Amino acid sequence: MTTEVHTLIGPYALHALDEEERDLVERHIAECESCALELRELRATAARLADFTIVDPPQRLRTQVLGAVRRTRQLAPGPARPPAGRTRDGASVRRFAGRRRVFVTAAAIVVMALVSSLVTFAVMQGRVDQQRAEQARQEQMEAVLTASDADFTRRTAEGGGTVSMVSSESLDQAVVILTDLAPISDEQSYQLWLVHGDRQVSAGVVPAGHNTAMRLVTGISGADVLGVTAEPAGGSETPTLPMVADLAMPTD
Amino acid sequence: MVTDSVRADVDDHLKEAALGDEAAFARLYDLVAPRVYGLSLRVLRDPAQAEEVCQEVFLEVWRKAARFDPARGSATTWILTLTHRRAVDRVRSAQSAVDRERRSAAATGEVEYDEVAETVTDRLEYRQVRRCLDRLTEIQRQAITLAFYGGHTYRQVGDLLGAALPTVKTRIRDGLIRLRDCLEVAR
């Protein structure tokens, strides 16, 4: 088995393994100093292959990146990682406990504004029960958005608009925001899916006809992809393909 | 060597950026963005998606700057590893795989290898990598370029090359080791 794992270090350094083998290598590397060293060298080698594909990015990208940076808070330094082979399991638990709640992106701020306006709406309607439910939901979303391990991804959807996701591995939840997707009729709903390999589980249905929405998605662990589809109003048992957008769940 | 001093500068700028220095981060951006963007573009073959990957990568670098551990490698390697992982994740997600197939009908190693922007080819770093890739055996080079630039898993590489899986993974590994020695990658 050990010989087997060693030969996978090369493909691993090129991100060329499927998930199962990737887990196998990661477990081995945490315990084998010589493979960890080889991986560091092969990663540095692979990075040099980017010298071969240098292309100047458009100037607007620089403006966008530096603008986003100005609005994005940084994570505090984490506790030093333990050397390979020691206290691996204990360490990952402590890593979460040791972090502070510091992450707020520009997107998160926009989301918070959206959430508050939903709450205001509920209050105006005088629906107290719903208001409480909204408030609880808001608190859950806030927890995701400010989680110390929050990860942000965004994709352009087929037909226009964007799908953004802030996910927290430690909370096992994500906030998903659909913004200006292609307009749909009242006979259709956008639906979210968590994709585990070839299995898809519904992760919520947006009210019929709505093309902008925000959902809290729970139980994200083990999912590879978050997908969005257009379905008959009220949602479907299985997704209608092709997906309008799919976001790879972040891996660390 | 040019490359080494650039890499040292990136390390320094990341250290400053970790203290919240936005100007240092801008200098870091200027040094590595052409590699981050070029690599994303090569793997994804779609400028809009390549820009999205760049944006995600640089925000992640900014957020996690203070968590970067120089003992585990150079800042440039860290950033390009993040870039490659995100680009490959996108390639593997169903929708972009379809889009990408439309853009690139032929997925052979030679196509990946020979498509290079004219403007880059007189750069020293480019020439050095080219020289070292040329020293690999045909199958080593094809396996590495299909996996790295093509974003294929080694199983897909096996299918594309009609080679057995144990051969593919060994050729990737010994090819990378030969490249490492040729490029004199810092240990």
Ligand SMILES: [Zn+2]
């Ligand atoms: Zn080992």
